[in-house]
Amino acid sequence: MKILVCLKQVPHQDARLDVNGDGTWIKEDGIKFEINSYDTYALEEALRIKDAGEAEVVVASIGPDRVTQALRTALGMGADRAVHVNDAACQGSDALGIAKTLAAIAKEESPDLILMGLMSDDGNASAVPPMVAELVGMPSATAVVATERSEGNIRVERELEGGAVEVVDVPTPCLLAVQSGLNQVRYASLKGIMAAKKKPLDVKTAADLGVADAVGTAGAKVKIEKIYQPLRGEGAEILSGSTDEIVSSLMNKIKELGLL
Amino acid sequence: MDFRFDEDQELLQTTVRDFLEGEITAEVVRGLWETKTARSPELWKTLAEIGLPGMLVPEEHGGMGMDEVDFVLLLEETGRAGLAEPIVATAAVAAPMLRGVGGDLAKQWLPKIATGDAIVAVGHPSLPFVEDAHVADLLLLPAGDELHAVLAADVEITEQPTNDPSRRIASVSFAAAEGTRIASGADAAQLWETAFDRGALACAAQALGACDRMLQIAVEYTSERKQFGKPIGSFQAVKHHLAAVKVKLEYARPVVQRAAHSVASGSAKRGLHVSMAKLVACEAAVFGAKQTLQCHGAIGYTWEQDLHVWMRRAWSLDRSWGRSPAHLARVRAAILEPDARLGAGTTFSNA
Numbered sequence: 001m002k003i004l005v006c007l008k009q010v011p012h013q014d015a016r017l018d019v020n021g022d023g024t025w026i027k028e029d030g031i032k033f034e035i036n037s038y039d040t041y042a043l044e045e046a047l048r049i050k051d052a053g054e055a056e057v058v059v060a061s062i063g064p065d066r067v068t069q070a071l072r073t074a075l076g077m078g079a080d081r082a083v084h085v086n087d088a089a090c091q092g093s094d095a096l097g098i099a100k101t102l103a104a105i106a107k108e109e110s111p112d113l114i115l116m117g118l119m120s121d122d123g124n125a126s127a128v129p130p131m132v133a134e135l136v137g138m139p140s141a142t143a144v145v146a147t148e149r150s151e152g153n154i155r156v157e158r159e160l161e162g163g164a165v166e167v168v169d170v171p172t173p174c175l176l177a178v179q180s181g182l183n184q185v186r187y188a189s190l191k192g193i194m195a196a197k198k199k200p201l202d203v204k205t206a207a208d209l210g211v212a213d214a215v216g217t218a219g220a221k222v223k224i225e226k227i228y229q230p231l232r233g234e235g236a237e238i239l240s241g242s243t244d245e246i247v248s249s250l251m252n253k254i255k256e257l258g259l260l
Numbered sequence: 261m262d263f264r265f266d267e268d269q270e271l272l273q274t275t276v277r278d279f280l281e282g283e284i285t286a287e288v289v290r291g292l293w294e295t296k297t298a299r300s301p302e303l304w305k306t307l308a309e310i311g312l313p314g315m316l317v318p319e320e321h322g323g324m325g326m327d328e329v330d331f332v333l334l335l336e337e338t339g340r341a342g343l344a345e346p347i348v349a350t351a352a353v354a355a356p357m358l359r360g361v362g363g364d365l366a367k368q369w370l371p372k373i374a375t376g377d378a379i380v381a382v383g384h385p386s387l388p389f390v391e392d393a394h395v396a397d398l399l400l401l402p403a404g405d406e407l408h409a410v411l412a413a414d415v416e417i418t419e420q421p422t423n424d425p426s427r428r429i430a431s432v433s434f435a436a437a438e439g440t441r442i443a444s445g446a447d448a449a450q451l452w453e454t455a456f457d458r459g460a461l462a463c464a465a466q467a468l469g470a471c472d473r474m475l476q477i478a479v480e481y482t483s484e485r486k487q488f489g490k491p492i493g494s495f496q497a498v499k500h501h502l503a504a505v506k507v508k509l510e511y512a513r514p515v516v517q518r519a520a521h522s523v524a525s526g527s528a529k530r531g532l533h534v535s536m537a538k539l540v541a542c543e544a545a546v547f548g549a550k551q552t553l554q555c556h557g558a559i560g561y562t563w564e565q566d567l568h569v570w571m572r573r574a575w576s577l578d579r580s581w582g583r584s585p586a587h588l589a590r591v592r593a594a595i596l597e598p599d600a601r602l603g604a605g606t607t608f609s610n611a
Binding site: 072188 | 267268271272274275276278279282309310311312315324334
């Protein structure tokens with residue numbers, strides 16, 4: 001069994017984020033990056049399948065040199081090999097450009113299962129996984145919170161609104177986009193990190209994958225117009241007095257606004 | 261010469277930091293304070309799975325086979341986490357001591373250190389008490405000019421009070437016997453000398469981490485706490501305190517890292533470099549404790565505020581593996597010796 005896990009490297013959750021000069025993204029210089037938290041659950045799920053039997057786990061990511069660290073960490077956690085699309089031409093790709101690149105990797109690898117995080121901590125679009133599934137012609141399920149494998153099938157539980165859970169049988173090969181909390185993610189060991197140096201890490205370009213026209217700002221159908229910090233609102237009023245006075249004052253204001 | 265750490269060393273540091281940030285919170289440290297031993301066998305086992313106790317254990321014994329330069333960044337992370345498990349004694353001191361002794365003792369105990377199945381405490385002849393003797397499986401102890409390896413069952417331990425609930429020290433007595441002696445004379449002296457340097461170096465590295473963590477806590481607090489409509493950290497009277505800590509910390513870090521290189525390479529100046537590192541790192545940490553407490557004001561004195569977890573670690577590390585006078589004496593001796601080579605041209609010399 002071959003499992004492809006798609007990872008994204010995102011700014012560390014504790015990183016201080018400042019908007020860049022042209023206001024279209026954040027300043028990436030000098031901040032720490034980490035593997036997208038949702039993707040770590042996808043990787044852990046793949047490694048558990050590997051631990052339970054015969055499986056090869058391939059991790060793939062797109063981005064500059066710094067992404068090597070994310071892939072080395074994944075290899076250190078137990079993945080078998082990595083594919084790194086390191087091509088300046090990919091800079092500025094939209095979700096579809098990313099999906100086409102990952103789909104091209106998937107077509108080369110022909111995995112039995114593709115695992116991805118439901119969304120990225122920075123983009124929050126949840127767009128890439130279904131796009132990849134469509135491009136490679138695989139059935140897919142998103143917001144996966146539990147899996148149970150059987151021959152030619154994976155039964156998944158999907159998280160729906162309001163705490164409801166949907167149970168779906170997905171025939172393999174398939175793509176699953178996992179929700180956070182699916183499992184307890186392991187830590188990479190120091191020995192694993194050192195052993196990871198000897199594991200294959202293939203570096204590719206968009207042209208190698210035949211998607212040069214689909215990536216980068218030129219290939220993007222969606223462009224980020226503006227990134228900005230939420231503006232501080234005006235007119236907030238803090239009510240004071242005893243509890244009864246505050247409640248009375250609040251009720252009057254609600255009535256004044258015609259909301260009651 | 262390129263003094264920077266390489267990508268592998270930085271990735272190992274990131275890996276350990278991620279693990280410690282996830283697993284060793286202030287709540288975990290406080291929880292351990294409430295236990296009888298202040299230590300957790302489960303945590304020690306997890307640390308072994310990550311690979312920390314086995315960093316200096318040779319690969320043929322199941323360890324990482326790394327050296328002090330690889331280890332120093334990770335030790336700093338353990339200090340940043342406030343981790344009090346016996347990493348210094350077992351991983352930084354006992355493992356290389358046993359490696360130096362070699363033979364059946366090394367074959368028996370080094371694999372256990374790497375797998376987290378053994379804790380080894382070290383009672384250095386120059387130190388009055390033994391840290392973590394209460395949880396040790398094996399103790400390396402002095403008797404005259406000899407070095408003995410004694411099983412926990414064969415020692416008598418009297419625990420001593422400390423002002424850091426994380427720090428457990430004890431006076432240890434045992435009956436020296438032929439069967440427990442593993443080195444004597446010059447061989448033992450050499451092992452004890454390097455052990456002292458390794459212990460002091462590890463404490464210095466942990467002190468850097470503790471200082472950095474206190475600074476982080478204080479920066480966060482002074483950025484949130486407002487007075488006169490502004491964060492108190494914006495006032496010079498506050499931020500200059502913290503800037504002074506940052507300066508001390510950044511000046512201390514390369515001294516510690518140089519000492520790590522000296523220990524790893526067996527430099528003739530190893531003792532001097534280690535003592536300088538211990539002095540400046542612990543001075544930074546103790547100074548950091550004082551200044552960050554000052555910046556917190558009264559809230560800093562409360563039990564609920566986490567700052568004191570690291571303040572206590574700073575004070576403990578300052579006292580561990582040689583107090584300041586002992587290290588000052590070594591530096592003074594090196595500087596004042598008649599043929600001391602000082603000044604330009606000798607800084608990076610190992611002679």
